[in-house]
Amino acid sequence: MDRSSGSLSLADLRGSDRRRRRERAIRAAFFFAAGVSVLISALIVGSLVGRALTFLRTVDLGSLWSFGWFPRRGLFDIRTILVGTLLVSGIAMLVAAPIGLGAAIYLSEYATPRARRFLKPILEVLAGIPSVVMGYFALTFISPELVQRISHGADVFNIAAAGVGVGILVIPLVASVAEDAMFAVPAALREASYGLGARRMTTAVRVVVPAAVSGIVAAMILGISRAMGETMVVAIAAGATGGSLFTFDVFGPGQTMTGAMASLATGSDQVRGATGAYPSLFFVGTLLFLLTFALNVASERFVRRVRKRY
């Protein structure tokens, strides 16, 4: 830089070097903060997959396909906990899909702004209920007052009650994602429909819902993913903490992937020392992680499709 010359150079306009160095350092610090999230993902994958592979190497592979999930006796039947997870999330979606979708259509197509102000917080508060609380509710209310009335022989601890509890927890998620999708449908489509003389219901069911179908599918997939990962409701209300036989009976106790992990880590049943049972935690965790990851990616695809179209 030639400061004695009469004209300004480009370097002068860049300002002081100290200030620029400081800016760069600050930017690097913020970049580090953003990078931590990538590090966390890498750690999740690394620590889970490594230990899951260790488990697979040490365990007798035949025990992964036997008649039940009894980790302390060396029986790790994956089908048992997979079916348990599917049953719980299936029942959960039977509850959450109609209620969540109905709430979303009402909020997006029918509710006046004033009604929204009263109705939307219902879902927000529901979303704030901790899952342990819902577990207690499933065990002490849903099970005796609902499930045991439908099926008189039902166990106190049963898959159905856990499924309904999980479903209630998933309602707000399904509703909010579906509502976002319907909100993104351009008003012109609705107006065109009204212009043709269609009624509100026809407009909602035949125009808005089909236009937002990708987002609604995304909401359902996300709901399933969330239901599969829900732990405490199952751990409290589904029973079978010691292990479970392979079963399709929703009125009896059962074990899900998450429930299996929780009971492996709980109280006097803790298996810190026992070999085999302990690494199985990471094996089940890896399976659950992969399943929910696939579902989340799929749902994001669907969401993006809505965004692209409008």
Add this chain to the structure above:
Amino acid sequence: MGLYRPDLGTEISLGGGAATEAVRRILHGRQRDVRGLAFQSALLLTLLMSLAIMVTLMAQIGATGWRVFAERGTDFLTSPMSSLASRAGVWQGLVGSLMLMVFVVVIAFPLGIGAAVYLEEYAPDNRRTRFIAANIRNLAGVPSIVYGLLGLAIFVLVLRPITGGLTVVSGGLTLAVLVLPIVIITASEALRAVPGSIREAGYAVGASQWQVIRSHVLPAAAPGILTGTILSLARALGETAPLILVGAVTGFFFQSSGNLLARLHGPYTTLPTIVYTWSRQPGEEFRHLTAAAILALIMVIVVVNVLAIYLRNRFQRTW
């Protein structure tokens, strides 16, 4: 041009009398859209059902748990855990939950807000940025128990020399990692809501990018960031599954008395973990205790939420 006024005297001929009659009926009659009304009521019912579920839940837990408070008053809140139902309290859980919250506030908040600032203010729109953003969205969808496994593998086993194994430190770090993606997402939304004109005004008077962010963007986004982060704190307060993997004690234990460091490296439990533990105990008495512990947990969560709403209303600005 004047207003169009249909000539009321003119009659439209529709051919047959029956057709005219039908059109007249449609034009004059008051029709009820019965199907539409039924549909609308069914939709409203879904929302009311959610409300009914919540009211039932609160009534049931309130009715069961209130007795404990009525009998023992604040003694229930200040007593340690015990296998005797008549003496058991939630004090250790309250302390444990608060200690974990400190970790969340100290670790997850600055890191999360920092990441959001990078993504919203600095990051160029390229593949690396999109990868980081997608990665954060995916982290937000990872089941909480998987974070527990992460904590178990990294904080409890690998970093045992630092964390001391199954201790408050491990639990706190695990919870901090768990809420980090939520903090980033909510803080990003708050930053995005700050109008670009605020930034441009700053640059126009010669401020550097950091000066613009520190003195203009962050203060403008503060209410949104505060609300979002505090709500993620409420979420962390209710989290149980990851903590039972990283050592929140599900049995009974004696609180190690002593200095802070000893406490950080000692056993701990949290309010939701106590709820879980007691819900597994047989007997009517523990059912009441569980409900009472839930009431205590809900009270703490409500306090946090009210704080968030207060801060939002206090600092909210519209552009």
